[in-house]
Amino acid sequence: MPSKTFCWAIIDAMHEEMARDEKVFLIGEDVAAAGGAFGASRGLLDAFGPTRVRDTPISEEIIVGMGVGAAMTGRRPIVEIMFIDFLGLCLDQIANQAAKTHYIYNGLFKMPLVIRTSTAVEMGIGPHHSQAWESLVAHIPGLKVVMPSTPRDAKGLLKSAIRDDNPVVFIEHIAMHRNKEEIEDDSDLLIPIGKADIKRSGTDVTVVASGLMVARALAAAEVLAKDGVSVEVLDPRTISPLDFDTIAESVSRTNRCLVVSSSHKNFGFGSEVAAEIGERCFFDLDQPVRRLSPPFTPAPFGRQFDEFLNPDTDDIVAALRDLMA
Structure with missing residues (x-):
């Protein structure tokens, strides 16, 4: 199998879906001539032309609004918003239009809209570019929120998102863009939205990790394996809808759980998972669910400061040892 970066x-996912369905098109800032701000649309302009791969003005509200209108008329737009922090500029279009259209028109309109966006947690580029907002958009009914942690998951989930008749916010971490993985050369590689994946099986404790934290949880599991502790690492892949059934099944077997994420503990992803486990698995737990997240403070400038605030492998190892003790 060929090795592909994230x-x-x-790029392959969008290319395959645009070739499969002429209703699919891509719009956003610098997605055409420049090949994307982070190179994630290279070659698409040459392959499909300026009608289907189009640069837009620097106005996130207009970009998403165009996508909403196009989706209502039967197209399948992929809208790129450069950083997830910029979703605040178009939150009305996302929360009050895209997420609500199917509901308020009683199913008359579908909303096959994909909003591709990037997070730059730990890259030290400040409070307007390094935030983790997956919990914010996951709180909006009518939206699906996807956050893959591997190249294969990224391709399969993006293809599923493009084919979905509902609005999907697809979150990519820029630091993962160079990560490599063998991916089968299959244009029908589809990974279902809303289905978690157990990245490593274990029997003693479950780690629910999202996005950037998945690889660190796997590294922590390797460290603890040398101490005879068997760690199960579960990647939700989809923040909303969240696959609580798979999470609950894992926790009911291991009887302990640590939730690790880049979103804040206050009102965040870890809080939602912990609350649901408390309701479903209370009598299976040998210890209370633990959460490991950055403190409730704005993202700082400077990579070393940003990295200091976020959990690393050593932090996860320490938390797991404390939980096992």
Whole structure:
């Protein structure tokens, strides 16, 4: 199987879906001539032309609004918003239009809209570019929120998102763009939205990790394996809808759980998972569910400061040892 980077997996997914369905098109800032701000649309302009791969003005509200209108008329737009922090500029179009259209028109309109966006947690580029907002958009009814952690998951989930008749916010971490993985050369590689994946099986404790934290949880599991502790690492892949059934099944077997994420503990992804486990698995737990997240503070400038605030492998190892003790 060919080895692909996360970035090229994204490009392949869009290329295959645009070739399969002429209703699919891509719009956003610098997605055409420049090949994307982070290179994630290279070659698409040459392959499909300026009608289907189009640069837009620097106005996120207009970009998403165009996508909403196009989706209502039967097209399948992929809208790129450069950083997830910029979703605040178009939140009305996302939360009050895209997420609500199917509901308020009683099913008359579908909303096959994909909003591709990037997070730059730990890259130290400040409070307007390094935030983790997956919990914010996951709180909006009517939206699906996808956050893959591997190239194969990125490709399969993006293809599923493009084919979905509902609005999907697809979150890519820029630091993962160079990560490589072998991916089968299959234009029908589809990974279902809303289905978690157990990245490593274990029997002693479950780690629910999202996005950037999945690889660190796997590294922590390797460390603890040397101490005879068997760690199960579960990647939700989809923040909303969240696959609580798979999470609950894992926790009911291991009887312990640590939730690790880049979103804040306050009102965040970890809080939602912990609350649901408390309701479903209370009598299976040998210890209370633990959450490991950055403190409730704006993202700082400077990579070393940003990295200091976020959990690393050593932090996860320490938390797991404390949980096992």
